[in-house]
Amino acid sequence: MKNYTIEELKVLSTQIRRDIIRMVFNAQSGHPGGSLGCVEVLVALYFKIMKHQPQPFNMDGIGEDLFFLSNGHITPVYYSVLARSGYFPISELHTFRKINSRLQGHPATHEHLPGIRIASGSLGQGMSVAIGAALAKKLNKDDRTVFSLHGDGELQEGQIWEATMFAAGKKVDNYIAIIDYNNKQIDGNVEDVMPLGNLKLKFEAFGWKVVENPDGNQLEKVIEKLNECLNLSRKQQPVVLINKTEMGYGVDFMMGTHKWHGKAPNEEQTKLALNQLPETPFGDF
Amino acid sequence: MAWNFSEKKETRAGFGEGLLEVGKENPNVVALCADLTESLKMDAFAKAFPERFFQVGIAEANMMGIAAGLTIGGKIPFTGTFANFSTGRVYDQIRQSIAYSGKNVKICASHAGLTLGEDGATHQILEDIGLMKMLPGMTVINTCDFNQTKNAVKAIVNHIGPVYLRFGRPAVPNFTDPNAPFIIGKALHLTEGEDVSIFATGHLVYKALQAYEILKDEGISAEVINIHTIKPLDTEAILKSVSKTGCVVTAEEHNKFGGMGESIAGYLSTVYPVPQEFVAVNDQFGESGKPDELMKKYHLDVPDIVEAAKRAILRKKGGRNNC
Numbered sequence: 001m002k003n004y005t006i007e008e009l010k011v012l013s014t015q016i017r018r019d020i021i022r023m024v025f026n027a028q029s030g031h032p033g034g035s036l037g038c039v040e041v042l043v044a045l046y047f048k049i050m051k052h053q054p055q056p057f058n059m060d061g062i063g064e065d066l067f068f069l070s071n072g073h074i075t076p077v078y079y080s081v082l083a084r085s086g087y088f089p090i091s092e093l094h095t096f097r098k099i100n101s102r103l104q105g106h107p108a109t110h111e112h113l114p115g116i117r118i119a120s121g122s123l124g125q126g127m128s129v130a131i132g133a134a135l136a137k138k139l140n141k142d143d144r145t146v147f148s149l150h151g152d153g154e155l156q157e158g159q160i161w162e163a164t165m166f167a168a169g170k171k172v173d174n175y176i177a178i179i180d181y182n183n184k185q186i187d188g189n190v191e192d193v194m195p196l197g198n199l200k201l202k203f204e205a206f207g208w209k210v211v212e213n214p215d216g217n218q219l220e221k222v223i224e225k226l227n228e229c230l231n232l233s234r235k236q237q238p239v240v241l242i243n244k245t246e247m248g249y250g251v252d253f254m255m256g257t258h259k260w261h262g263k264a265p266n267e268e269q270t271k272l273a274l275n276q277l278p279e280t281p282f283g284d285f
Numbered sequence: 286m287a288w289n290f291s292e293k294k295e296t297r298a299g300f301g302e303g304l305l306e307v308g309k310e311n312p313n314v315v316a317l318c319a320d321l322t323e324s325l326k327m328d329a330f331a332k333a334f335p336e337r338f339f340q341v342g343i344a345e346a347n348m349m350g351i352a353a354g355l356t357i358g359g360k361i362p363f364t365g366t367f368a369n370f371s372t373g374r375v376y377d378q379i380r381q382s383i384a385y386s387g388k389n390v391k392i393c394a395s396h397a398g399l400t401l402g403e404d405g406a407t408h409q410i411l412e413d414i415g416l417m418k419m420l421p422g423m424t425v426i427n428t429c430d431f432n433q434t435k436n437a438v439k440a441i442v443n444h445i446g447p448v449y450l451r452f453g454r455p456a457v458p459n460f461t462d463p464n465a466p467f468i469i470g471k472a473l474h475l476t477e478g479e480d481v482s483i484f485a486t487g488h489l490v491y492k493a494l495q496a497y498e499i500l501k502d503e504g505i506s507a508e509v510i511n512i513h514t515i516k517p518l519d520t521e522a523i524l525k526s527v528s529k530t531g532c533v534v535t536a537e538e539h540n541k542f543g544g545m546g547e548s549i550a551g552y553l554s555t556v557y558p559v560p561q562e563f564v565a566v567n568d569q570f571g572e573s574g575k576p577d578e579l580m581k582k583y584h585l586d587v588p589d590i591v592e593a594a595k596r597a598i599l600r601k602k603g604g605r606n607n608c
Contacts, residue, residue, distance in 0.1 A: 060359050068354075109386045117357050119386045122377050128347045129382055132354020132362075135339065139315070140358055159378070162347035170339070 057114035070126020124157025153185030168207030301326025303438025398538035415543020478508030560600035
């Protein structure tokens, strides 16, 4: 894969934001808010941090770093990043959420979309899956790292804490979990719906190494913090990055609210959004 | 009789021995258990292959997710816990991370049904076959004795795709041929008969053979077939037998809703409708008691199969079922 400069990746991030808005508008359904907020972390992983092979896609991913999306509803950003990494044709983004598409509303392996290794959408399951993949890497003497991404609201699921206990108790140290810490979920602010309390202390109490990033929408910062996580890994403890982001980042009227969690913009709103995201040399799908 | 047995053994012990064997043969076999290693007879595997055995504690949802993840990297995970915690407790994890994701996980479930005994209805799941058979792509197997369970483990390790393997707690007659290869989806003819087909699964297979003897003494010839694989169903064997006998008894340690009997009725109703009688739990929860007492109380015993066979034959001849 081409080694992009930070400046190029920032332009790519704008393109991916255009993709998100256009995909959700085309389908008139989908989840733009969380997708916009997670652009930087996925761009950092797929274009800077991870060693991975888009073609030919290999389910077992031996010798590759692996990524698992546990908050499966942010498919717009996930599919855009996978397509622009070379896993499948960018033109296929046209089919998002439409009948007979490989780009299901939530990620699925069922239609054999390259890049997807597990279905997600029903929340709270991805950490367990990522831990299993990390254990397989250890058994295979495969020295690469497993990453997973979770919503902060998703941490209300009990299975997450079963997995958190396991990862620390069994020293799964080739694994980095990332929390999209935007304080938003469908019904409102996470702190109002079901407060998470002091997340850092919670993970530390479970035996994890914690890295915090207050600037989860600043690409350089995300890359720096992910490298910090990598440096902390392989020391008998799992690592978590609490990545503070803004839901809807990049489109002013989608920011600072949970209202755009799972809602498609109309034609006028789409125009307004795209005006804030100028066209790039990468080109629209 | 071909089904003589020299000893009673637990089906779960067959699982444990089978797991150890496939572990020796295939380095990709891994096992996970949720704090029931001895109950599931997984201790021999855990001791022989400590690096391939994962004790997950009392966290079954996490166990299913980790098992799904282990397949990514080529492992063949066998999960072990009670049938209740293997299915009902973790249905969504199995549905999304294993079945829908097409992962090669072997869900091995002990203590299924009433014969779990004294622990009572909280643990006696009678709905698990239904839950598992409704998942697209899931293979569902319910074995009848030690030998068959052991052979089933050796078969499912080579099957690519998710499998639900159901077995039980008590020691039961070990009567099947230890050298008979287990073929997934291939029903086993145990007796040839003309008057009624008895399709049995799990612990009810031996009881069906006992019923066969009683029926024979009364001049009734029953064809007993062991349906160890409930999905995919051996429709060819079922149709062939029913075309000859013209009536059916199904026998299983499960709710009549969602069980093997329902699968067979569903199939036959579309191709060859015949009278069918169900020996199954009548949409109830179980209770505490000894396995034999429970099987009797909930009408899953030998006399229940005998009576069901007579009712089926009566209906075939145009009589009405007053039960």
